[in-house]
Each structure stands twice: as C-alpha cells, then as structure tokens.
Amino acid sequence: MLALQILVDGFAISALYALGATGFTLIFGVSGVLNLSHGSLMVLAAVAAWAATNELHVGAYLAALFGIGVTLIGAFATYFVVVRPLQTSRAIPKEETEIFVLTGTLLWGTMITELIAYFFTDNAKTVLPIVEGVVNVFGVRTPQNEIFTAIVCWVVIGLLWLIVNKTRSGKAVLAASMNPRGVTLLGFELSRIYVAIWAIYGVLAGIAGVLLGMFLGVSSYSAGPLTGSAFSIVVLGGLGSVSGSLVAAYVVGYLETVTAYMISPAYRFIPALLLLVVVMYIRPQGLFGRR
C-alpha cells in the first residue's frame, strides 16, 4: 500500500522535476549557460497565472496560458538583457564569462522575486487547477490534478522530442548542443539557435511553473530551492544531456518521496544531495554526461 502510494506520488513530482530541468539543461548544452534565475522564472509563471485568475478573473486555461506567456517574455528578457550582453562584452575575459553569467542571472532572479514579493506579497499562492477531484489509482486516492500534471509533463517532453528530432530547426538545436562549432561551420546562425533555445526554455519553464503552482503552490521563497533542484538534477544526469536529466529527475523525485514517506519529511532533500556528492566524486560528468 505504502509502496503504491510512493510510486504514484513520486511519479507526478518526478515528471514535474523532469520538465523543469529539461529547459535548464538544454540551455547549458547549447550555450554553456547555467541560468540561476530559473527558479524565479518558474515562480513568475505561477504567480502570473494566479494573478490572472484573482485579479483579471479569467478562466483556468487562459490563466495558464497567461502564465506561460509572461514567462516566455521573462526568458527573452533574461537572454537579451543579462546573458547576451555579458557573453559579448569585451571587458570580460573569455574564461570568466561563466562566473559573470552566473552572478548576473542570480541577481536578475533576485530582482524578479523581489518584484513579485513587492506587488503580490510573498505569501504562498495556489493556482486554480484545470482539473479537480480525486480518483483511485491502484487503490491509492490520487488528486486528478496530480495525474493531469504527470500527463502534461510527458506530453510536453514528447513534443519537445519530436521538435528536436524531426524538424529542421529542431535538429539544428540538437546539433548545436552536441557541437556548437560544428553547427556554425555548417552555415547555421548560432545566435538564431540561441533565441530558439531560449524560447523553448521559456515555454518549458512556464508550463512547469504553472503546473507547480496548481500542484503544490509557490511563493517567492520557492525560487532558490527550485533552482537548486533543477541544478542537482541536471548535474546528476550530466550537464547538457536531456535524457540524463529525465532519468535523474526520476531518481531524485523518488529518492525524495521515499525518504519523506519512510523516514521523515525533514530529511527529504538529504539523500539526493548525498547521492549528488558521490556522483561528483566518482563520475563528475554525471550519469549520462559527455564532457
């Protein structure tokens, strides 16, 4: 019984983690950028959807779309205002670009969360769920919203797979994540691929954020832990490897759920972190990393 409960609960959480981490790892794979405003953008998505229902009084679907749209704009702003100027700046030596992008996106993320807290307070907010009610899955009472979350996550990940593997521009993105220099040599404009990748990222982070808001609720305090969990999943799976982060999301999701159920919710995050340290020492490139 408990095992089934863990299986069902862990599945939805892991699917959400997987979706959140996919965009994050894609950006790293293509442009080497670790976007530390990731958690803030997810919170932005949820709060925008929440505000749409509570201030503009729109329906649940429209609110979700609004949340995703706002996050897309936020992602573009992150790229054009912070990441790109830092990457192209002449005053910053090449080998230090990384730390500047990290610091810059971190500050940017702080600004986003502070603005949200200023306008909408830092109380926890729950987004109006699209589906409600409870069903029985293998004898476990499961909110339909949880099933909905898992399904949407996997459909979106499936769509992403199709885009990346079957369309021409998607293939260019995939190729760029494998070898950016090779792609430019083949005549693709790398800067266009970057814009495409940030668009994909914005949509993914938006969907993940809105779903998270429906499922668990968010506040501006969630931003840090969200970035942290995306970070650890991506490292565990191997920086830049999308399939790696999917597997890692499930490892982390289930590890957390098992710990929370079997030992205590207070210990929830510890086993995953310890696993992360062990992986770092034994296999620093992650489970499926290439470099």
Place this chain on the structure above:
Amino acid sequence: MRNLFRSRVFWIALIGSIVALLLPLKVSGYILGLLTVAYYFGVFSMAWDLLFGFAGEVNFGPTFLIGLGAYAAGILNGYGVPVYPCIAAGAVMAVIGGVVLALPALRVRGPYFGLTTLVAVLIMMNLIVVFAGFTGGEIGLTVPDVLSVNADTNYYIALIFMIVSGVILYALSRSPVGLILQASGQDPVEAGALGFNVTKHKLTAFIISAFFSGLAGALLVFYMGTASVGTLVSIAVGVQVIIAAVLGGRRTIIGAALGSIFLIGAGEALRPFGELSTLIVSAIALLVILFVPSGLLGILTRGEEHA
C-alpha cells in the same frame, strides 16, 4: 617598495583605514555596529577573491567554510570552552573542512568544482536543521559569551582583523605564490609544464581561504551572540559574499572589502525604500557587472597598469 607607494590601491587602502580608525569619534553606535558586520563580510569576500581571482576556482560555497568556523566555535562555547580557544577551533575546523572538500573537488575542473562547493552548502544547511539539538536548527544557536559588550571595542576588533587579513592576503596575492596561482588559474596545463605543482598550490589557496573564512565566521558569532542558517550559511549569504567581491573588483583583494562595505552601506541607505531595497541593490550590482565588469576598484584605478 617604490611601486607600492605609487599604486593607487595602496593609498586608497591607507586612507580608507585611517578614516575607519577615526570613525568611532564621529558616528553613532548603530552605524559602528553595521560597519563591524561589514568588516567581517569584507574578510569573507577577500578570502573568496583569493580563490577565485587568483586560483581561478569559483567557490559557490564560501558559507560552507564560514558556517563550519561559526558553528564549531559556537557549539564548543556552549560546552563551556572560553571564547579564544573556540575561535581558534573554528578556524581549524574550517581548514579541516576545506581540505576534505577541496581534495576531491580540485580533481574536477570548471563548473564542477563550483557545483561541488554549492552542494556542500546545501548539505550543511540540511544537517543543521536535522541536528537541531546541537545546532539550534532553524531558530539558530545562541552562544553564552561575546567578544565584548563595548561597541567601540567590537568595532576595533573587526577593523583590525580586516586590515591584518587584508594585508596578509594582498601580500600573498602579490608574492611569487600568488603569481603561480594566477598562472595555474589561467592555464593549468602550461603552469604544470613549467614545473609548478598546480594542485598543491590551489590546495594551499583553498586552505588559506578556509582559514580566514572560518576565523571571521567564528569572530562574527561572538560579535552577534548567535549563529543561524539565515545569517551565516544560506545561499543568499554566499551570494552576497560573491557579489561583494565581483562588485568591488575581482583579483584585487582590497576591492572585495570595499564591495562588502558598499553593499551593507547601500542596503542601509536604501532602507527608506523598504521592501524595494534588495531589488535596488541587486539592480545596481547587475548594472556594475554589465557595464563596469572590473568593479569599483577598477574605476578608481583606471589607467594604472596593474588594476
């Protein structure tokens, strides 16, 4: 020596120190208290800058070392150990922790080193909450003793500690060891080919950085009388240390201290803006990073050869 008197950094540091030494005659106890904290953060940032600016290693977990020193000292003090042995124990503990962290972490390159240090902080935060019986958990640890009850004394302890640390770290960064560190940070393969033991030098840098971080952390605990995750260990604190160093001008050591004082001062000056003050400080820091990546000290020493 003549170079030293010609460099603007030296004069900035000298004038700054003299002004700081005379401040207690003029300003209120409240401002002295703020500056006292700022000086300890200055040491955190300078220690971080030695590792980043010179060894080229991004330590995302300065608070791991700070927290080790602070909590080791605080917990020992709870068992009746006098203040100064506790502070020494804090520094030793941070060095031990630093070695344990650095030995395996230095095997990996680039972002992985930073990630390992970040994870160390996350684990430490969780452990502090789990072992709340020892550490006070989320509420924080209250230590029985303090350095001094006199605001002026506390101020001078912090100031002199910062100046001494600054002189040692700055001298180290300009010494042959500092040059080797800089070389291994920029091109480890070539530095290794020239016969320098890159790992050994980086480990040394890490140990020195850990020593000063732990010492400052322990002192700060006995100044504040408490230690908590929110004030000493959380990622946000680590970020403040890093931002201060980048803002002040990385690879300058002294800039890191200036950055810390600026950050705490700016946070205070913007207090009337209430909740927006963090936003404004972040925005200013972002603008500096975008437009003046060499930092505050970079502006002041513009045109000099070794900025």
